[in-house]
Amino acid sequence: MPLRPVQVNIKAVDVSALGRFWAEALGWGLASPGVTTYVGPADGLVWPEPLGLGIDLVPVPEPKTPTKNRLHLDLATTSTTHQAELVARLRSLGATPVDVGQVDVPWTVLADPEGNEFCVLEPREIYLDNGPIAAVVIDCVDPRAMARFWGTATDWTVHEVADDHASSRSAKGVGPYLEFLRTPDAKTVLDRIHLDLLPYPDDDKAAEVDRLRALGATDLDVGQGDVPWTCLKDPEAHEFCVLALS
Template sequence: MRLENLVMQARDAERVGAFWTQALGLVDAGPTDFGFEGRLVLGDDLFLDLSVEQVDRAPTPSPRLHPDLAGGARQQEVVDRLLGLGARHLDVGQRDVPWVVLADPDGNPFCVMEDREAFRDTGPIAALPLDSADPERDAALYAALTGWVQVVGSAPVTLRHPSLRGPLLELCRELSPKQGQNRLHLDVRPEADDPSRDELVDLALTFGATRADDDWAQGHPWVVLRDTSGNELCILDQLDG
């Protein structure tokens, strides 16, 4: 199984896609039928696709999933570069913290992180923090669906690709219950020798996930689920060959 896509929504998918292409060094980036997509190459056969879905509504004030970008010793230089690409500073009540909170051109928040040992070999995205009502429970679900393993991190539970490359998936204790649809979500795809899409859906249900019954979640070649904290995630069709 592969955690394949980080999907975000934007009112101007092409503009936001162009920003993230430059910010992250995406390849094979360009418009799609639903918006925009580009690939973040993390190593041999290891990648994460950033998909930007065109929507009409503005971003929600407090997204439960967002990217933390690697800043390290060059944090201020990274921040200045992102501001030059069209990002802006954002106040979400963070006060005195060692990371810098920014928003992309459509208002989607993200952070530029300080230097941490846990962020070695992550690539430009250091972490994907995800709000959770029960980090241990949600971690068990995502580990089962992706094959990612638990590692030491600053979140209550942290998962990472078993190669120990690429971003961390940080299960963070939520400050309040989920309301409405998340602006960002993750997609998982079964590969050729993996269980099928429907088998992965059944596996997710045994770990406490539920099927999304909203009208917008129906009629797709993928299955829209909610994790045990209500966060949307999708199981894509199996790869051929």
């Protein structure tokens, strides 16, 4: 059966510091079981998180380039007061305002302490039950094609498809949306942030990877060597990983 998105993977020079930022930003807990740092809902740090997506921070030596990430998080708020308070708190934690060409918009664009862009949205009814993360947003050239690929690759339900945007969400109706926004520029550098997918316990990982290749995914070599996960690119070259069942 299709794979389940389980976490947002963020490369970081200092995984401990960036993990603390995101844990405090989201009101979640923090765990460091090995070389990575995991951030998830504070009531248990269960993996995989059954009601949404966790954040896994992976150490890398290279800092983020000035190029805007093509995947970012949108944070939810419940009122204009909450939005202002959250922005102020995030800035006190080390977030900084950033201009990505947004002009006059009701949301606030910030960057985390390592320069990864994210948005603090104005209150929107659609996101009120999502938890702190409203959406994982992917810039793309063709939202319709991305919705077809990711809607078939994963077990999430496609909710909306248009020329300029598309969205999907867990079939359980919980957690953040996965949204595709049309942008005129094509992808040029490796993503600093990507999604990790996981097979279900009775599924065969190799067969799932082959299925993704048949859908248009291609193999990716980032120097990962002999690892239990598989690195792939979607049809617009966004990197993602298929994790092994532990």
